[in-house]
Amino acid sequence: MTIKIGVPSKGRLMEKTFDWFAERGVTLSRTGSDREYAGKVEGIDGVELVLLSAGEIPRELAAGRIHLGVTGQDLIREKLSQWEQRVEELAELGFGQADLIIAVPQVWVDVDTLDDLDAVAAAFRAKHGFRLRIATKYHRLVREYLQLHGVADYQLVDSQGATEGTIKNLTAEAVADITSSGETLRANHLKILSDALVLRSQATLFRARGIKLSSEERDIREALLRQLKLRG
Numbered sequence: 001m002t003i004k005i006g007v008p009s010k011g012r013l014m015e016k017t018f019d020w021f022a023e024r025g026v027t028l029s030r031t032g033s034d035r036e037y038a039g040k041v042e043g044i045d046g047v048e049l050v051l052l053s054a055g056e057i058p059r060e061l062a063a064g065r066i067h068l069g070v071t072g073q074d075l076i077r078e079k080l081s082q083w084e085q086r087v088e089e090l091a092e093l094g095f096g097q098a099d100l101i102i103a104v105p106q107v108w109v110d111v112d113t114l115d116d117l118d119a120v121a122a123a124f125r126a127k128h129g130f131r132l133r134i135a136t137k138y139h140r141l142v143r144e145y146l147q148l149h150g151v152a153d154y155q156l157v158d159s160q161g162a163t164e165g166t167i168k169n170l171t172a173e174a175v176a177d178i179t180s181s182g183e184t185l186r187a188n189h190l191k192i193l194s195d196a197l198v199l200r201s202q203a204t205l206f207r208a209r210g211i212k213l214s215s216e217e218r219d220i221r222e223a224l225l226r227q228l229k230l231r232g
């Protein structure tokens, strides 16, 4: 009987997650070679480490294949419909901060707000015969946000990486992506619309809801959460 915890398998998110757990007496580590995705947990019994892509952790939690998982709030909200029914946020971890924003070219001097974008979008369609394109991998979150703010005359185009480059490449007129330092936006001559902060995100520890656990598994999970100081 084990409790499975899913953690990003590489990069800053993995390292900072390992540090966060280590500060609370639970040692997570990768085992084997640099390229082997195997891990171990020390400092508590019955907990198994599963190394996964950050983007897959929401689905694995929702499917109950992992019981706890660390990933960005943006990925949970984007990938899981009605996410609050499927996972619970246990703790924001204080790293991996990123803002999901909508940005347009700096040379669009008259466009600073979503209302401006809406006006430009209508004119764009009249002129070009197709809708203004917004490149993103956050389809659900961007669609919901624009609907809420009354912007309708656009289309989303999928971009799974290097999204800020799509404008230069003429595959989109605007982007919706995460930004942290703002350097990628600046380097690509883009500006954030003043009222287009879609979501503030950071790395967070989540618990899968609605999974049947044995009493032994429940005890292990509660012991882990006590060790992490998330339970009294």
Ligand SMILES: Nc1ncnc2c1ncn2[C@@H]1O[C@H](COP(=O)(O)OP(=O)(O)OP(=O)(O)O)[C@@H](O)[C@H]1O
Pocket (backbone or CB within 6 Å): 011, 013, 052, 053, 054, 055, 056, 071, 072, 073, 074, 075, 096, 097, 098, 178, 179, 180, 181, 201, 202
């Ligand atoms: N520049 C950044 N600064 C801080 N956090 C970031 C940054 N870029 C991405 N993140 C956050 O890190 C998390 C993982 O992002 P992303 O899916 O891009 O990671 P990845 O390493 O490319 O993962 P994958 O293995 O799924 O490709 C997201 O929650 C995102 O908000």
Ligand SMILES: O=P(O)(O)OC[C@H]1O[C@H](OP(=O)(O)OP(=O)(O)O)[C@H](O)[C@@H]1O
Pocket (backbone or CB within 6 Å): 160, 161, 162, 163, 164, 177, 178, 179, 180, 181, 182, 183, 184, 185
């Ligand atoms: O504001 P900044 O500090 O410049 O960070 C923002 C960049 O970081 C992320 O990209 P990532 O490096 O994950 O690569 P990606 O383009 O493949 O998503 C994001 O998609 C932005 O491009």
